[in-house]
Amino acid sequence: xxxxxxxxxxxxxxxxxxxxxxxxxxxxxxxxxxxxxxxxxxxxxxxxxxxxxxxxxxxxxxxxxxxxxxxxxxxxxxxxxxxxxxxxxxxxxxxxxxxxxxxxxxxxxxxxxxxxxxxxxxxxxxxxxxxxxxxxxxxxxxxxxxxxxxxxxxxxxxxxxxxxxxxxxxxxxxxxxxxxxxxxxxxxxxxxxxxxxxxxxxxxxxxxxxxxxxxxxxxxxxxxxxxxxxxxxxxxxxxxxxxxxxxxxxxxxxxxxxxxxxxxxxxxxxxxxxxxxxxxxxxxxxxxxxxxxxxxxxxxxxxxxxxxxxxxxxxxxxxxxxxxxxxxxxxxxxxxxxxxxxxxxxxxxxxxxxxxxxxxxxxxxxxxxxxxxxxxxxx
Numbered sequence: 001x002x003x004x005x006x007x008x009x010x011x012x013x014x015x016x017x018x019x020x021x022x023x024x025x026x027x028x029x030x031x032x033x034x035x036x037x038x039x040x041x042x043x044x045x046x047x048x049x050x051x052x053x054x055x056x057x058x059x060x061x062x063x064x065x066x067x068x069x070x071x072x073x074x075x076x077x078x079x080x081x082x083x084x085x086x087x088x089x090x091x092x093x094x095x096x097x098x099x100x101x102x103x104x105x106x107x108x109x110x111x112x113x114x115x116x117x118x119x120x121x122x123x124x125x126x127x128x129x130x131x132x133x134x135x136x137x138x139x140x141x142x143x144x145x146x147x148x149x150x151x152x153x154x155x156x157x158x159x160x161x162x163x164x165x166x167x168x169x170x171x172x173x174x175x176x177x178x179x180x181x182x183x184x185x186x187x188x189x190x191x192x193x194x195x196x197x198x199x200x201x202x203x204x205x206x207x208x209x210x211x212x213x214x215x216x217x218x219x220x221x222x223x224x225x226x227x228x229x230x231x232x233x234x235x236x237x238x239x240x241x242x243x244x245x246x247x248x249x250x251x252x253x254x255x256x257x258x259x260x261x262x263x264x265x266x267x268x269x270x271x272x273x274x275x276x277x278x279x280x281x282x283x284x285x286x287x288x289x290x291x292x293x294x295x296x297x298x299x300x301x302x303x304x305x306x307x308x309x310x311x312x313x314x315x316x317x318x319x320x321x322x323x324x325x326x327x328x329x330x331x332x333x334x335x336x337x338x339x340x341x342x343x344x345x346x347x348x349x350x351x352x353x354x355x356x357x358x359x360x361x362x363x364x365x366x367x368x369x370x371x372x373x374x375x376x377x378x379x
Contacts, residue, residue, distance in 0.1 A: 026277025194233025
């Protein structure tokens with residue numbers, strides 16, 4: 001993977017350092033520019049005020065978003081808004097909080113005109129891809145991995161207040177972002193999946209903030225060789241690079257996806273115009289990728305499986321026998337440093353938990369003793 005930190009033009013489908021037009025003219029030929037400006041309400045191409053085509057939230061976030069918007073005067077959902085129930089329904093938190101949230105979501109969808117997706121029917125991103133994405137559209141979601149660029153949709157993951165603003169008919173405001181060309185070539189080798197490409201992309205870009213708050217625009221001959229699920233698998237992980245959004249060229253594979261899901265009208269051909277200008281470039285040769293592994297605590301802490309197996313003693317615990325059958329223990333400098341760093345906070349946490357348990361058990365014993373005394377029951 002090669003990173004180019006200066007501008008390039010895409011001419012005849014090939015990146016070139018120069019072209020017979022200016023960078024400003026070339027910027028207007030990218031897919032990202034055309035989609036952003038089609039949704040810009042400001043009249044100033046460099047200061048965006050975006051109205052999205054649709055929104056979606058899961059059950060961790062939609063309660064607060066709707067309550068905030070309702071308290072601020074919302075009377076109805078002014079755009080399609082899907083409420084999925086796929087996150088906190090998986091958490092054993094006790095009480096009836098999950099059920100309460102889901103009932104609230106259902107009542108809000110009925111009252112304000114939303115789309116309610118019951119628990120166990122679909123997760124947020126699957127629903128968005130199958131039922132909401134459309135080529136040339138924009139979607140705002142209250143989940144960081146809101147990415148549907150492989151389906152021709154520029155999607156942005158934001159905090160709840162930005163979704164509440166859209167419900168109140170306000171705009172999402174941001175300066176015009178730079179666009180980074182991800183030029184895809186080659187064909188993945190057997191055993192290499194979309195997660196390997198995604199992890200490699202994150203590893204190459206995260207630490208240097210190479211694509212931070214920029215849009216990734218995927219183009220190149222390698223895309224046509226990828227099935228749509230492979231593209232989606234890479235795209236959803238672009239969030240971990242810290243990019244703002246993503247967009248891909250669309251083709252017959254994209255068209256087939258929409259046809260399979262009963263929405264052929266959602267497809268249209270998207271591609272950069274000849275001479276499109278990009279502020280930076282990533283050359284992604286799929287044929288050079290290897291199976292990858294990501295270690296704690298971020299996907300950028302990644303290695304090829306080959307390198308990991310060769311150098312694992314420097315990056316993860318290796319079990320070696322003690323002398324004369326005295327058991328086995330982890331012996332690794334990095335592992336020792338890791339355990340030393342976390343053992344203090346963990347011990348403190350355990351002490352705090354123990355103290356809380358002692359307080360609770362003491363109060364329970366006292367309340368039980370008082371109840372027995374009132375009932376005339378001897379201990």
